[in-house]
Amino acid sequence: MSKSTSSFLTTEPSDLIRAANLLRQGESVALPTETVYGLAANALNPEAVRKIFTIKGRPLIDPLIVHVADFTSLQQVAEYDSRLEKIKSFWPGPLTVVLRRKSNVPDLVTAGKTTVAVRIPAHPVFRQVIELSGCPLAAPSANPFGYVSPTRPQHVADSLGNRCPWIVDGGPCQYGLESTILDLSSPDKVRLLRFGPITVEQLEEKLGKIEIVTRQENQAEAALAPGMLDRHYSPHTPIKLIARGADLPSPSDKTAYLLLSRRLTLPTSENIFYLSESGLTAEAAPQLFALLRQLDQQGFALIWAELAEPQGIGLAFNDRLTRAAAR
Ligand code: AMP
Ligand code: MG
Numbered sequence: 446m447s448k449s450t451s452s453f454l455t456t457e458p459s460d461l462i463r464a465a466n467l468l469r470q471g472e473s474v475a476l477p478t479e480t481v482y483g484l485a486a487n488a489l490n491p492e493a494v495r496k497i498f499t500i501k502g503r504p505l506i507d508p509l510i511v512h513v514a515d516f517t518s519l520q521q522v523a524e525y526d527s528r529l530e531k532i533k534s535f536w537p538g539p540l541t542v543v544l545r546r547k548s549n550v551p552d553l554v555t556a557g558k559t560t561v562a563v564r565i566p567a568h569p570v571f572r573q574v575i576e577l578s579g580c581p582l583a584a585p586s587a588n589p590f591g592y593v594s595p596t597r598p599q600h601v602a603d604s605l606g607n608r609c610p611w612i613v614d615g616g617p618c619q620y621g622l623e624s625t626i627l628d629l630s631s632p633d634k635v636r637l638l639r640f641g642p643i644t645v646e647q648l649e650e651k652l653g654k655i656e657i658v659t660r661q662e663n664q665a666e667a668a669l670a671p672g673m674l675d676r677h678y679s680p681h682t683p684i685k686l687i688a689r690g691a692d693l694p695s696p697s698d699k700t701a702y703l704l705l706s707r708r709l710t711l712p713t714s715e716n717i718f719y720l721s722e723s724g725l726t727a728e729a730a731p732q733l734f735a736l737l738r739q740l741d742q743q744g745f746a747l748i749w750a751e752l753a754e755p756q757g758i759g760l761a762f763n764d765r766l767t768r769a770a771a772r
């Protein structure tokens with residue numbers, strides 16, 4: 446079954462049942478999560494999972510995250526690890542954990558690895574669809590590989606168009622940044638693979654010192670071409686970074702400025718965009734991808750973007766902005 450245009454489904458029970466039925470039949474459906482919109486498919490059906498890679502233009506060497514409803518279902522796809530007890534309180538929520546895989550998980554999902562990335566998401570719509578479908582759902586961000594992740598349903602339609610036939614409209618995403626990824630696959634190491642909404646501070650409080658894996662190390666381990674995942678979350682417009690609170694480089698008509706909050710010292714200008722009123726990173730972060738997409742459509746030659754304080758959620762914010770600026 447395929448359609449020529451994408452259609453929006455509501456979060457009414459009848460539409461969620463429809464989405465769940467489509468997933469059970471091996472189709473791919475875009476769903477809201479608390480992080481970004483995901484392009485979901487039945488994680489145990491290789492044909493369904495293949496559609497995700499095709500729709501996104503994602504290389505098969507880049508493994509997917511499997512979303513499950515609860516801790517019991519998690520153990521149907523991943524081996525139990527006693528360290529999970531210490532971090533269970535972050536679930537349901539924006540935390541992904543890499544564990545040893547069970548043999549029922551298709552190679553396509555894990556890129557042939559002996560490990561699988563799993564998450565118990567919090568978004569009530571996503572949870573209902575998992576439960577109605579009865580399937581663990583593989584779901585990367587619902588955007589073309591390498592572009593800025595979608596945080597609103599229209600973003601999915603804008604960038605995937607009719608390649609993604611069904612989009613469940615759950616409104617804007619709460620965090621607007623992808624999940625934190627923690628690697629527990631080796632028994633004596635705890636490694637952070639990606640900064641996200643669950644912060645290093647929060648994780649270290651439960652687990653002790655965590656090793657932070659740099660993007661370069663991560664790429665080397667995954668045998669990816671240099672820069673392949675560096676250049677991620679990237680708009681087409683070039684981006685340059687400025688430190689929090691730094692003076693703005695000289696203005697020009699063709700240059701946009703993306704700042705964490707309003708600065709009283711600056712004149713009002715059509716080229717200055719603010720991510721929040723308060724300047725708190727937690728309030729600015731959910732707007733980042735939406736503003737990057739908006740500025741990308743406005744034809745600026747360059748975007749100067751302000752980094753956050755490098756702590757808490759600011760580490761995830763800065764990571765995404767730095768990757769968006771990578772060329
Ligand atoms: P996303 O594209 O946001 O869904 O995130 C998926 C990312 O999770 C991949 O690009 C990998 O960096 C990471 N990942 C998924 N599965 C694994 C795995 N088995 N081992 C290590 N990293 C993984
Ligand atoms: Mg992605």
